[in-house]
Amino acid sequence: MVSARRPLVAGNWKMNGLQRSAAELTKIIAGAGELAARIDIVVCPPATLVADFAARARGSAIVIGAQDCHAEVSGAFTGDISAEMLKDAGAQAVIVGHSERRSTHQETDAEVRAKALAAWRAGLIAIVCIGETRAERTAGHTNAVVQTQMGESLPDGATAENLVVAYEPVWAIGTGLTPTSADVAEVHGVIRQRLGARYGAAGHGVRILYGGSVKPANAGELMHINNVDGALVGGASLKAEEFLGIVNVHR
Numbered sequence: 001m002v003s004a005r006r007p008l009v010a011g012n013w014k015m016n017g018l019q020r021s022a023a024e025l026t027k028i029i030a031g032a033g034e035l036a037a038r039i040d041i042v043v044c045p046p047a048t049l050v051a052d053f054a055a056r057a058r059g060s061a062i063v064i065g066a067q068d069c070h071a072e073v074s075g076a077f078t079g080d081i082s083a084e085m086l087k088d089a090g091a092q093a094v095i096v097g098h099s100e101r102r103s104t105h106q107e108t109d110a111e112v113r114a115k116a117l118a119a120w121r122a123g124l125i126a127i128v129c130i131g132e133t134r135a136e137r138t139a140g141h142t143n144a145v146v147q148t149q150m151g152e153s154l155p156d157g158a159t160a161e162n163l164v165v166a167y168e169p170v171w172a173i174g175t176g177l178t179p180t181s182a183d184v185a186e187v188h189g190v191i192r193q194r195l196g197a198r199y200g201a202a203g204h205g206v207r208i209l210y211g212g213s214v215k216p217a218n219a220g221e222l223m224h225i226n227n228v229d230g231a232l233v234g235g236a237s238l239k240a241e242e243f244l245g246i247v248n249v250h251r
């Protein structure tokens, strides 16, 4: 099915990367070539590298994003980083509500929603992550979990420009496991339907990424599923060759 939505591939480096890792970014910028005219490519390094990467990516088609932000603009929040600071450092997007933050930092849907609003306040694209655990899938609750997370994590006022939703089954992250294409199609269909019901025409333009063990070898199949508008890539985003292999399936 032909989609008007522009594909987006985002790399989430998680807590990986030192200054020398800029060599990978340089390779991504060089390797993206003319493909970058047709798809959006986002690299989300750790916060320590955002300013440097943004400076290196300036003038290229690669967008630099961050992995989390605090909901407030500034204040007594030791160790936290605001969306405004990320914007100031050159970020154009920020991931919020990643399952690793929901689990290890006990982030609630309400906090994720506040962070998405903070991203918009600062002029950043919010990449909001949702997805079920293995136990929730086994119990047959996947669609209900995803709908609840959408209802409570997504703010009003989403547009095709300010929101990207990433569906990441928790059990597929970093495990090498992926849902079947039919399962991905079903959940993405549910997400699309809810986006349309809530945001109208704008909801039909919001990109829905699949994330969880995306590799060059499975990206071709995953990226061509209906309502899959791109990928959020963890482990395979750390090496330029692998990341570009995933980008290249959109050729």
Ligand code: PGA
Pocket: 012, 168, 172, 173, 174, 175, 176, 211, 212, 213, 214, 232, 233, 234, 235, 236
């Ligand atoms: P993975 O991580 O690609 O290493 O499974 C995806 C993510 O956590 O965004």
